[in-house]
Amino acid sequence: MDLNFQLEGATSTLGLTRAHRNLADAHIDLHQAIDRTNQPRSTKMIGRALAELEHFSRGERLRLLQGGLSPTEGDTALMEWVAARYDHLFRIAYDVASIKMPTNEEHEPLAWATALLIGGHAVKWRKISMQRPDLGAREKLHTLYRLAVSKKCDAQIVNISVDSIAVETTVEAAYIRALLIERFAGGALSPRRLEILDNWLVASLSTFWLTRTPIAGEPVLGVDPNDPARSLTPDITGTASKRYLSFRPLSRQLQRIIDSFHRGIIFPGWGMGLSFRIEDHIAVIDFLEREIHLIGNAAAIKSKRLNATGGEVVTMFAGFNDIYAHALIMQNTTPPKSTTASIDQVKLAGYGAPTLEALVNANSDTGSFNITERIRGLVTLVDFSESGVGIEMSSEDAAILAIDHLVAIQISVNRPRLIGMVVRKVNLHQRAKTLVGVKILARVPLRATLEQVSDSLARPTIKGILVCDNAEHGFGDSIILNDVAFKSNPTLSLSMANELFHFRLGRVRQQGQGWKMVAVDVTVAR
């Protein structure tokens, strides 16, 4: 094994072998050997190179995607190597496919579709390897599509291959898939989930097409292939799109995916997604349902900005136990005599970032939150709205937070600590910084110790965080518990505001690693 060579884009050489170098060299040779006057032959060579890369890297890609929160240096180097290979192949394929032929040639659609397919792979692996997006990639995708449209070949069907699976697509569908990957790779999906989603998109290529006008009553995204600054986005800015993608077909496809699971089948029956946990598939279903809803209501959903200047240092806690033990110590169900006093105490007890011990214990009940490193840097506020908080932290610190993790944040000392879940992670242009998006679950969560109702004399206690909803009927209220407490399906007892309540746990409203936010079903009130 040769560990002592440097590849383009790789920050470390650990895990890379001579075979990796040979493949990279083969791509350089391919780029030089490409005959721009012989597009069919060049396209075939690119197709072969793609198949070789997929065959060679399949095991490693699978292992990398199955990896945990904190990739090793070797894993990072491998991810960057895979991303660099797709990037390079995309450059080669683009060079070949963007040749302007004087007449319509029957091989052109295959060249465009192949380049668009590899372009989608490149966008995806840049995200997986935590590199910033290639700013020129979108313009290349647009150019290829414009070429196909100009020759009226955008709807022509061609055969391509993804990880040895033969797939039929149109040039337009390959373009849409690449743009959707770009949109969905924005930070809300973990690498595993992004791969599952891509499997679904590739298997659904036949359902993708663009229209020249938006379809009334359907959730649509718009795109202007002449505008490199614009990808698929809701059409609410007043700038009209040139093409529209309806999400109704994708919505129907999602229903088929769900039906497959009902029958005990993982859709589409191939791809790396087959090896991933069922929870990851369900998270992608949730994600798509949410996306489709947001797209359908884009004009109506405008989150109100709240009074926060940004750039302030905030206090942050991660994991159920840490939040329960430290963040909400003063937001207890037994109200303190003086709110001011409690805030003072929070101020004294607060700290800028979780301690190592706190993070290690964050999910100790489940053992599922394996923290190996300490958050060292500052956590600063970027954005604060009614529904979410944007915070910036060092990428090293952000590596221990995953999508769906539970966090508590104190924006300022005169505000209660709010609780939320991580929904988005984006590496910023400064390499060492990461933007973390948090969806607010409760603005004033309450810490509670609840008794488990049973016939025995000793009633065990359970830690819970109470969440109050706006709805006056009370059916919107919830409790956050760790997984172990949830699994025991307890009936719980709680004294609050001089009343005693018993309640059962209802449906799960939100969940993440080691925690669940569950509806409260009150059975006794006296």
Next chain:
Amino acid sequence: MQDQIGSPPPESNLFDISDSVKDIDAKRLRERYIASRFPQFAGNTSQLRNTGEILRAARHLLDDGRPNLAEELLCIALQEEPYQREAWLFLIEVAFLDHDAARFDLLADNFRKLFPESEDQYVIDAMAHDLNPHDPRYGYMSSATPLPNWSGLSSLARDENRQRRYHQALVSTTNCFSEN
């Protein structure tokens, strides 16, 4: 465990999955899916045959603004035990409220086959007529019918008063910690 590989099912046969999940691996995968998607029913699929529990959970999901999830839960319950009349009626009413004529027809056809003597059939036909006034099958129906409220729940199923009292206690405690 070996995961199942295969094509997605045809769209029409949503409620009869008996052929698909005979295989033990497929059955296990389905159970894992249900446990993950509806954790309150994890490890206890017999609860999916408890119509009262299912209706209650579906109603709550509607309250949460998750109609798709409510429908899916009912669909899974009917796959486990098709003779849950109220679950069919719940789904039929939701499809009616969504103006989803295709789904309404599919549900109504299934209901008719399972419960040919049901008195609810008349109401379903009236709803079908409202949904699609030009369908000759329901031409004999005349006026719009009041909604039967099959997707609501009686006060016996959930106690509004208890829930409201809990909420008020929670609000008063929460207010102690709200922003100054």
